[in-house]
Amino acid sequence: xxxLNPLLxxxxxxxxxxxxxxxxxxxxxxxxADAEAALERAVGPDVPADHDTLALLLDVPVERLRRAWAxxxxxxxxxxxxxxxxxxxxALPRIVDFTTRLGADHRLYAKYKAIAASPAAERLSPAQRKxxxxxxxxxxxxxAELQGAARERHAAIQDRLxxxxxxxxxxxxxxxxxxxxxxxxxxxxxxxxxVVAAARSAAAAAGHASGCLLTLQIPCYLPLLQFAQDxxxxxxxxxxxxxxxxxxxxxxxxxxxVMAEMLALRTEEAALLGHASYAELALVxxxxxxxxxxxxxxxxxxxxxxxxxxxxxxxxxQFAAAELGIAxxxxxxxLFVAEKLKQARYAFSSQEVKQYFTEPTVLKGLFGLIETxxxxxxxxxxxxxWHETVRYxxxxxxxxxxxxxxxxxxxxxxxxxxAWMDDSRSRWRRPEGGLQLPVAHLVCNYAAPVGAQPALxxxxxxxxxxxxxxxxxxxxxxxxxxxxxxxxxxxxxxxxELPSQFMENFCWEWEVxxxxxxxxxxxxxxxxxxxxxxxxxxxxxxxLQLLRQCEYALFDMRVHxxxxxxxxxxxxxxxxxxxxxxxxxxxxxxxxxxxxxxxxGGYAAGYYGYAWAEVLSADAYxxxxxxxxxxxxxxxxxxxxxxxxxxxxxxxxxxxxxxxREPRLDALLRHQGLA
Ligand code: ZN
Numbered sequence: 001x002x003x004l005n006p007l008l009x010x011x012x013x014x015x016x017x018x019x020x021x022x023x024x025x026x027x028x029x030x031x032x033a034d035a036e037a038a039l040e041r042a043v044g045p046d047v048p049a050d051h052d053t054l055a056l057l058l059d060v061p062v063e064r065l066r067r068a069w070a071x072x073x074x075x076x077x078x079x080x081x082x083x084x085x086x087x088x089x090x091a092l093p094r095i096v097d098f099t100t101r102l103g104a105d106h107r108l109y110a111k112y113k114a115i116a117a118s119p120a121a122e123r124l125s126p127a128q129r130k131x132x133x134x135x136x137x138x139x140x141x142x143x144a145e146l147q148g149a150a151r152e153r154h155a156a157i158q159d160r161l162x163x164x165x166x167x168x169x170x171x172x173x174x175x176x177x178x179x180x181x182x183x184x185x186x187x188x189x190x191x192x193x194x195v196v197a198a199a200r201s202a203a204a205a206a207g208h209a210s211g212c213l214l215t216l217q218i219p220c221y222l223p224l225l226q227f228a229q230d231x232x233x234x235x236x237x238x239x240x241x242x243x244x245x246x247x248x249x250x251x252x253x254x255x256x257x258v259m260a261e262m263l264a265l266r267t268e269e270a271a272l273l274g275h276a277s278y279a280e281l282a283l284v285x286x287x288x289x290x291x292x293x294x295x296x297x298x299x300x301x302x303x304x305x306x307x308x309x310x311x312x313x314x315x316x317x318q319f320a321a322a323e324l325g326i327a328x329x330x331x332x333x334x335l336f337v338a339e340k341l342k343q344a345r346y347a348f349s350s351q352e353v354k355q356y357f358t359e360p361t362v363l364k365g366l367f368g369l370i371e372t373x374x375x376x377x378x379x380x381x382x383x384x385x386w387h388e389t390v391r392y393x394x395x396x397x398x399x400x401x402x403x404x405x406x407x408x409x410x411x412x413x414x415x416x417x418x419a420w421m422d423d424s425r426s427r428w429r430r431p432e433g434g435l436q437l438p439v440a441h442l443v444c445n446y447a448a449p450v451g452a453q454p455a456l457x458x459x460x461x462x463x464x465x466x467x468x469x470x471x472x473x474x475x476x477x478x479x480x481x482x483x484x485x486x487x488x489x490x491x492x493x494x495x496x497e498l499p500s501q502f503m504e505n506f507c508w509e510w511e512v513x514x515x516x517x518x519x520x521x522x523x524x525x526x527x528x529x530x531x532x533x534x535x536x537x538x539x540x541x542x543x544l545q546l547l548r549q550c551e552y553a554l555f556d557m558r559v560h561x562x563x564x565x566x567x568x569x570x571x572x573x574x575x576x577x578x579x580x581x582x583x584x585x586x587x588x589x590x591x592x593x594x595x596x597x598x599x600x601g602g603y604a605a606g607y608y609g610y611a612w613a614e615v616l617s618a619d620a621y622x623x624x625x626x627x628x629x630x631x632x633x634x635x636x637x638x639x640x641x642x643x644x645x646x647x648x649x650x651x652x653x654x655x656x657x658x659x660x661r662e663p664r665l666d667a668l669l670r671h672q673g674l675a
Pocket of ligand 1: 467471497498
């Protein structure tokens with residue numbers, strides 16, 4: 001069996017056409033056993049604390065396990081089946097368990113510390129030193145330096161936080177699901193027909209003889225708030241949505257106490273590890289240095305966005321009063337009025353735009369841009385794939401291959417929605433010899449071609465495609481030889497979106513769009529007038545949007561910085577609202593109670609990262625605006641100083657090397673029409 005198991009063959013590209021669910025279990029058995037044995041050998045007394053020895057002994061089998069598992073994960077995302085899901089679910093806890101133990105093994109930590117302390121450490125390359133420092137840092141953050149009672153307490157806090165996070169998520173979900181409202185169809189005037197139809201069949205399915213069933217799920221809630229002319233209905237839904245899982249709803253869903261306990265435990269965890277606050281601890285592996293720096297950043301951004309937000313709000317009030325007969329604009333009117341104002345001002349059909357974005361022209365334009373800016377060539381090639389529509393390309397510099405990628409473009413059954421970049425394997429100067437080149441997965445979900453016509457992309461599809469290629473280029477063009485800091489590995493979490501958001505900017509550039517579009521019938525590029533309307537609509541209400549982001553980020557940073565905040569999270573929420581927004585939120589609003597990013601996700605003291613990376617990417621793109629969007633020298637500098645170095649040095653250093661100075665807010669504000 002083993003000899004035939006394609007998941008165990010790591011010599012060539014994975015045999016995606018031959019991997020079957022029944023291969024998963026046996027492959028994981030073998031690879032996990034190898035990795036476990038390697039770990040035991042590596043921490044033994046007869047193994048010297050030496051970089052190359054440890055890499056050969058431990059990193060090779062661990063990478064082999066991770067790579068095979070990446071293939072399984074990938075197939076589960078793009079070609080799911082009940083059998084594969086089952087095989088994946090059975091293997092997953094074993095993989096997680098091993099990874100957790102590997103990251104907390106004290107014997108291994110001691111070995112790495114010994115390497116760092118040895119005279120040989122002087123001879124490590126800068127990338128190897130960064131990788132070693134990251135490894136030691138992660139052990140410390142995981143509590144590896146703690147002893148005795150402190151270690152036990154730390155572990156207990158981790159367990160309790162995991163359980164509380166799950167409770168928080170469950171209650172948010174249950175509170176959302178618990179709300180159901182059946183209304184006569186007349187009350188849905190203005191709502192799009194497909195939403196009404198879905199609500200009608202939901203009512204029927206729940207056994208109601210007539211009427212429409214409304215819920216707080218986004219596909220129902222959002223269009224109701226945007227389009228329902230019935231103001232009282234909007235208010236009722238808005239209240240229900242904004243009080244979910246709070247003290248204003250059923251006690252069994254109330255997350256107030258869960259939040260308080262989590263905040264207190266995080267403060268305690270930070271103290272155990274020698275930090276003044278949880279935010280300080282969370283920022284250790286980030287680009288931002290201190291909570292104070294983040295607080296100042298968010299406050300500055302909010303102050304700069306405030307005048308535009310005030311103007312936008314005044315516009316909304318005016319339009320509501322003059323055109324819609326709403327004299328006192330309330331929170332539950334905002335989306336409704338904004339939608340009407342947007343239609344009145346920038347009406348254009350996304351269907352019309354779509355006719356210009358034909359897939360072959362879009363890809364030709366995108367590849368051409370990449371080839372010009374980053375001095376590579378992208379050529380179609382062949383490899384085993386998991387679906388007939390998947391394409392494989394190699395990336396060349398001169399006559400030398402540097403990377404490869406799979407492009408899986410279309411939506412289909414059994415494929416997860418959304419778009420993403422994943423690494424299939426990373427660049428690595430392998431310890432046993434040879435240079436492994438990076439391979440990326442670029443996965444999108446736009447509509448497949450119909451008949452003889454090429455696929456047509458919406459402009460948003462194109463932006464998403466560019467975004468994922470930004471991640472892909474970061475992964476593929478790296479010149480770093482050290483596995484854990486090559487490409488996107490080892491890049492700070494608040495800087496990882498730099499190349500991806502950077503690439504999005506090109507989709508709003510007239511010169512680029514000329515090469516990216518050809519009308520499906522006439523072959524004409526995008527007309528200027530249509531482009532101008534698209535650009536104007538892009539910045540609609542950007543000030544208010546940015547303030548909302550700042551509000552969330554400031555709340556997140558304050559509750560994770562101020563030790564006394566555990567017991568008064570809602571008070572902090574109100575203070576932040578008063579500080580940031582030109583208009584106070586209704587006093588029943590309780591968004592923290594369902595703020596999953598902070599309490600059931602990985603964004604605690606990290607929400608600012610969205611805006612942070614946007615500032616970096618906009619400012620980096622500013623260099624291209626100054627020199628010309630196709631400027632070869634700027635492209636080379638971006639490639640060499642940002643893309644090629646990956647995680648081998650701090651992101652701020654890379655940014656400075658590219659831009660010649662510290663990051664500035666101006667470009668972001670200019671792009672969003674807020675400057
Ligand atoms: Zn991204």
